[in-house]
Amino acid sequence: MNETLAHFEPFPEPPALILEYIAERTAEESVVDGPAPWDLGALSAELIAPMPAWLDSVCRWLNGRYAWQPQDVIPPCWAKHEGLAYEIAALAFARGDAYMEAGSSVLWHEQYDRFLTRMNKTLGKSGDECRVGRHEERPARFQLDAWRTTAHGATKEPAGRVKEMAG
Template sequence: MIVLPFPAPPFPVLRSLELLEAARRSDRGGVAHADGAADLERPWEPARCSGELSAAVWSWCGDVVAWINHEYAWRPAQMVPACWCHHAHIARELPVLAVLRWEAENAAGPQLVEEWNRYAFPMFCDRMAQRLGESTCRTGRHQDWPAESRYTAFLDDSPL
C-alpha cells in the first residue's frame, strides 16, 4: 500500500464530535442551543474533557503521531518525537491537528484536505521544530524541559 488511511477516532471521540456537529447544525442563533453547546466537551481540548474522553483523545493522538511519522516524515528530525506526550506544546496541538484532519477526510470535497496539507500540518511542524530547537528529542533521546527551573523560579517569585 502506498499510503495508509488516517486513523479513525475512538468511539468516545466520534460521539463527542457528532454531538458538537449536531449542536452546530441545530444552532440558528438561539440562546438555548448555544447554552447546550457550551456544555459539550471538545476533544481538541482534552485537558477539559472527562477521563474517558481524555484517554480516548490521547490514545488517538498516539495513532495519529504514528500515521504522521509514516506518511510525512522523510528524515528522522522531521518526525514527531516518541516523547511527544512529555511536551505540552506538541500535546496541546495534536488533538486540534487530528480533528482537523478527520473533518477534512470526511468532507464532501478536497478543499479541507488541501488546507490541512497547506496550512495546518506545515505550521504545526514549523512550531514543533522551532520549540524543540536542538533538543535531543529530535534524535530519539528525550530531553527534560530545559526551562523548568526558570519556570519554577517564576512561580516562586510570583505574587499571589
C-alpha cells in the first residue's frame, strides 16, 4: 500500500482546559460569559497558563509544514511580539473551525498567507535576527514612550505636543 501521506502530523490539539472552556462557553444553556479563548489579554491566569506551550507547538507545526522560505518562518521569540501572539492564537483557533468544510480550509490558507504578510511587516528588519534566535526589542519603543499613560492604563498625549499640533 502507498504510504505517501502516512507521515503527515495532525495539527496540535488545544489544551484540555481550553477545550472545556470552549464547550462551556458554547453550550446552549451556558452560564459562562467569558472572553473568546483567542483574546489572550482577556483570559484569566488559569486559562492563559497552558496557552504558551500550545501556541509554541502550533508555531512549530506551521513552520514545519509551510515555512519553505526564510520570511515564512515564525520566529522562536513569537511570544515576545505581542501582536504576533494574538494573531497566532486567532489563526490556531480559526484553523479548527476551517477544517469542518473543505471550502473553509481554503479560506484559512488565504488567512495564513495574509498573516505571513502582517508578520513580516510587524517584524521588519528585526525579523531576520529573531528567526535565528537573536530577538531584538521593539525598534519603535522610543516612539511609544512619548505617549504618557493615565492611571487607568489608557494612553494620553503630552499636553505640550497637543498645543503644538493645534497651532
